[in-house]
Amino acid sequence: MRSAGPSREPSSGRRIPLERVPAPPPHRLAATWRQADPERIEACLQHAQARDPGGWYVAATSADVAAGTSTVRDVAGQEVMFWRAPDATLHAGPGACPHLGARLDGCPVTGSVVHCRWHGLALTPQGLPDWRPYPAVDDGVLVWVRLPTRGETAIDQPRLTRRPPPAQSVAAVIRLRGRCEPQDVIANRLDPWHGSWFHPYAFSHLRVDEAASTYDTLALDVTFRLGTKWGVPVRAEFSCPDARTIAMHIVDGEGAGSVVETHATPIGTDHLGAPVTDVIEATIAHSERSGFQAARRLQSLMRPAMRRVARRLWVDDMVYAERRYELRAGERGLRLLRHEVTSPDARHA
Secondary structure, eight states, X not given: OOOOOSOOOXXXXXXXXXXXXXXXXXXXXXXXXXXXXXXXXXXXXXXXXXXOOTTEEEEEEGGGSOTTBOEEEEETTEEEEEEEOTTOOEEEEESBOTTTOOXXXXXXXXXXXXXXXXXXXXXXXXXXXXBOOBOEEEOSSEEEEEOOOTTXXXXXXXXXXXXXXXXXXXXXXXXXXXXXXXXXXXXXXXXXXXXXXXXXXXXXXXXXXXXXXXXXXXXXXXXXXXXXXXXXXXXXXXXXXXXXXXXXXXXXXXXXXXXXXXXXXXXXXXXXXXXXXXXXXXXXXXXXXXXXXXXXGGHHHHHHHHHHHXXXXXXXXXXXXXXXXXXXXXHXXXXXXXXXXXXXXXXXX
């Protein structure tokens, strides 16, 4: 049975998508800690971690790789260079020149050939004996690369989630770095029960539909806040197409067909040896309303607003993800021993 929440009519039946749904004050907010069962969250995470990504990683946005120059990103402890052919085909290869190790960022591209900025060594999509290209995919929003990865079986294409048609949607992407592992990012999203408490400015009336949920899919009703009195109630589902990705699909209510893809890309380690992970999140908004299609002409104004909302949420959620890593790794005790925490309050926390 679906959980009770604000009523929803088909979006086409209302002139505006908003409903008067006053946000509950803190003293009226129902606790969710019983529902956020650690064993349940861990079981969902283990199901997600069992989904082999096939060596594929999200490395950048499509717009990050421009014509005429190369772009290097750090992925899973490796430098990876991306560039485009004249027909916009994406190519990828090691980010260090095989000659003297120059980082191949910002190198000129002539035709399909990258020329190292140090000495002009030509690097082509065919590669060299000591410099072999990587498979790469541009899905229209994000750039993927396939790297040899222990424990993963290489597949030809990344496991893409369903999206609305590009001509009927608006996409915005953020990137945020944290001191944690990809699984900590995924675990955060597999705990939707924290939404109304940790993000009261963004969510309210959040109810997980247990009858419709499994270890592979979490179904919930939630109201996206637009101030303290108004909101947009929707039905959403969370699922993981692979171990480093979790997607939230709006399946009912305003914006049905929209998706938020959260990709957790390992970068490497920091100066203390702790893992570093980038959250690369694509919000792809869609609506059947005729007004939305008109608004798409103002994408240059919509995207910054979409990015601000997503970034604010992940500034909070990165605290969750980093704390989860610290607890798993005993990192807090390690920091105390290294005298990295110096305030009296922190020492006695």
